[in-house]
Amino acid sequence: LAALARVMDPTEDILFVYLTSHGSEDHTLLVDLFPLPLDQIGADDLAGILDAEPFRWRVVVVNACYAGGFLPPLAGDGTLAISAARADRSSFGCGSEADITWFGDAFLAHALNTQSDFVAAFDAARTQIAAWEKRDDLPASEPQIAVGNGITSQLARWRAGFAPGPTLPFKPEPATP
Numbered sequence: 408l409a410a411l412a413r414v415m416d417p418t419e420d421i422l423f424v425y426l427t428s429h430g431s432e433d434h435t436l437l438v439d440l441f442p443l444p445l446d447q448i449g450a451d452d453l454a455g456i457l458d459a460e461p462f463r464w465r466v467v468v469v470n471a472c473y474a475g476g477f478l479p480p481l482a483g484d485g486t487l488a489i490s491a492a493r494a495d496r497s498s499f500g501c502g503s504e505a506d507i508t509w510f511g512d513a514f515l516a517h518a519l520n521t522q523s524d525f526v527a528a529f530d531a532a533r534t535q536i537a538a539w540e541k542r543d544d545l546p547a548s549e550p551q552i553a554v555g556n557g558i559t560s561q562l563a564r565w566r567a568g569f570a571p572g573p574t575l576p577f578k579p580e581p582a583t584p
Contacts, residue, residue, distance in 0.1 A: 408460050417461040421558075421565055423468075424457070427511060429501070430471030434494065454480035464561045466525055470510050472497040475551040484557040489514075489529055492548040499536075499545060507577070509536050510550060516577035523566050526554060 411422065426448075429437040434450040446452075454477075457465060466487045469477045474490035481488040491510035492498040500509030507516060513535040518528035533550045540547055 408456065408462075412460040412462065415462070417463050420464065421561060422457075422462040422465040424465065425468045425470065425515075426453075427470035427508065430469070430473045430492075430498075432473050432495075434473055434476030436469070436471055450477040450480045453477060457481070464558055466558070466562075468514070470498070470508055470514075472501075474498070475549075478551055478553045482553040482555065484555040485561070486553070486555045487525055487558045487562065488553040489525070490551045493551055496546065496548045498548045498550075499540065509539055510548075512577070513539075520574050520577070523569055523571050525562060526552065526559075 408422075415422065426436060431437070436448040436453075438445045438447050448456075453467075453469075457467070463485045465485060466489075467477075467481050468489045470491040472492055473494060473496065474492050475494035475496070476490075478488045478490055478494075491508065498508060498510055500507065500512065510532065513532035514528060517535065518531040519525070522528055522531075529550065529552050536550060537547060539545075
């Protein structure tokens with residue numbers, strides 16, 4: 408993040424951070440890379456790490472179980488924060504047999520692959536995930552979003568100058584959830 412902060416224009420550029428891992432009920436992300444001794448990342452830790460850099464505008468996505476607990480510490484005028492599940496809920500589609508989580512599939516591989524509006528992509532992903540959960544009789548994960556007032560206009564300025572490329576197929580094809 409420090410290296411990015413040196414090359415980004417903090418008054419204009421938007422930092423996009425996408426974290427995916429296992430999340431715990433105490434709102435901690437599992438960070439594991441044997442044999443390195445790494446600290447786990449808690450909700451307040453992540454907010455502190457990001458606040459230590461001069462990023463005025465940021466989009467932060469936490470794709471993990473119980474990720475909704477990350478939104479309150481991340482929330483702010485210049486931040487769009489998205490979680491794969493409510494603070495007290497699991498998300499689905501992770502595991503050794505999965506190529507991508509349900510949230511990653513719905514948000515990244517499909518919704519953001521066809522549009523540049525993060526809020527609209529989130530809404531589309533949330534709808535798709537709810538349909539999959541209903542179909543499979545699973546408890547609703549209820550993905551969450553916190554949109555700061557300032558980030559909305561900054562993202563609109565970015566989209567005005569952004570020319571999206573063609574939709575790309577996701578490979579490997581996601582397994583039917």
